[in-house]
Amino acid sequence: MQTRLKYQTPMSNTQHFFDLDDLQLTQAVTSLGMPKFRAKQLLDWVYSKGVIDPDKMTNLSAKDRDLIKSNFTFLLGKAIHHQLATDGTQKLLIDWALDHATQSSSLDVLNNQGGPESQTECVMIPATSETGSNRKTACISSQVGCPVGCKFCASGIGGLDANLTAGQIVQQIWQLAQLPNVGRITNVVFMGMGEPLSNYNAVTQALKLINASWGLAIGARKITVSTVGLPAQIKRLATIELPITLAISLHAPNDQIRQQLIPWAEYVTIEQLKEAANFYFDQTGREVTLEYILLGQLNDQPEHARELAQIARSLRCNINLIRYNEVQGMPYNRPQSSDVLAFQTILQNAGINTHIRASRGRDIAAACGQLRHEHSK
Ligand code: SF4
Structure with a gap:
């Protein structure tokens, strides 16, 4: 599908550090005349120590620090909004069209130096797991x-404004880790x-950088990719x-309700998704999670739960139920708590592992896209 993008990361003479894997970084530093082990040192400073200022990389020579400063960019874009919710959830709004190094507070959205067309959100959600970790x-x-x-x-x-690069994807995780009281990101x-x-x-590419032992070192099982369901890409x-x-x-x-909610469902049936999900399980041994957003009176009734149970029984899967968070101007309602519990009970009685995902950060508009939407008004 060809989409005209409204924003593109500007071409630069420097390389975005977070785009590079260990081999690419080694190649980059050696081509600048630095010894090979500088790559390892850089990876350690950035990913293990959280340091991106070359002047603070004390085991590097002054000459190499200068080379790094003039040839690599560590942070793209600028975090223009930080929110902290009462439950500890923290959210960043990053504008990729603004220069990170610009300290000016005059973020002139009206002058076309940024705005919703170049902004994304990322969120850090703290929680204590069942095992106490x-x-x-x-x-x-x-x-x-x-x-x-x-x-x-x-x-x-x-619609779509731009694709993020691997480095922009990884950078979000690194930036969230630097926020107050965060430290190491686990999932x-x-x-x-x-x-x-x-x-x-x-x-x-970002998945490899997130998982690599020299990168963010987050275990594959602690990484979740959520998709609306593109069967060919799921198989890849x-x-x-x-x-x-x-x-x-x-x-x-x-399919009927799905097409009302998700335009792309017109091209992909639930049968095709089931086939791709089974392929994923067969190849990886990993149970698939079905995400199901409960919209008051629309898809949250007992007959819907029974239909969903039938789908789930043909898969190796578990189900995450999500209570819809109201978005201003949208015609959907948050479901009644009693309906949510009844929905879960029907699935559980059918033998399906079903969780209700807790709403986090409701006081900071933590639902996907909400902050950017509100910031653009
Ligand atoms: S829920 Fe939102 S972000 Fe996810 S696929 Fe649909 S429109 Fe895109």
Whole structure:
């Protein structure tokens, strides 16, 4: 699908550090005349120590620090908004058209130096797991805007503005880790803005950087890619030998309701998604997660739960139920708590592992695309 993009990362003479894997970085530093081990040192400073200022990389010679300063960019874009929710969730709005180094507070959106067409959101969600360990999940974006345009989602309102690069995807996680009281990010979910599998090459390169022991070192099982469901790309993803969790945004118990909510469902049936999900399980051994957003009175009734149970029984899967968060100007309602519980009970009685995902950061508009949408008014 060809889409005209409204924003593109400007060409630069420097390389974005977060785009590079260990081999590419080694090649880059040696081609500048630095010894090979500088690459390892750089990776250690950035990923392990959280340092991106070459002047603070004390085991590098002054000459090499200068070379690094003039040949690499560490942060692209600028975080123009930071929010902290009462439950500890933190959110960043990054404008990729603004220069990170610009300290000026005059973020002149009206002068076309940024604006919603070049902004994405990322969120850090803290939680304590059932085993008592502290989880810090980064929810990141893969595109600016989204080409899918789900009817209930603020991210899809203006269509797709741009694909993020692998480095821009990875940078979000690194920046979230630097926020107050965060530190090491333990889990990553591609559930922010965008359809990750329609930006396949950048997303799969980012997955490698996120998982690599010299990179963010986050285990494959702690990474989730959430897709509206592109069967061909799901099958490709199944073969990259990174057993990440695949989450399919089903959101409806039949094709008819799905097509009302998700424009791309016109091209992909639930049967095709089931076939791709089974292929993913066969190749990776990983159960697929079905994401299901409950919209009051629309897809949250007992008959919908029974239909959904039938789909789930034909798969190796678990189900995540998500209560819809109201978005101003959209005609959907948050479901009644009693309906949510009844829906879960029907699925559980059918033997399907079903969780209700807790709403986090409601006081900071943490639903996908909400902050960008509100910031653009
Ligand atoms: S729900 Fe996901 S796929 Fe749908 S418009 Fe929003 S970001 Fe895109």
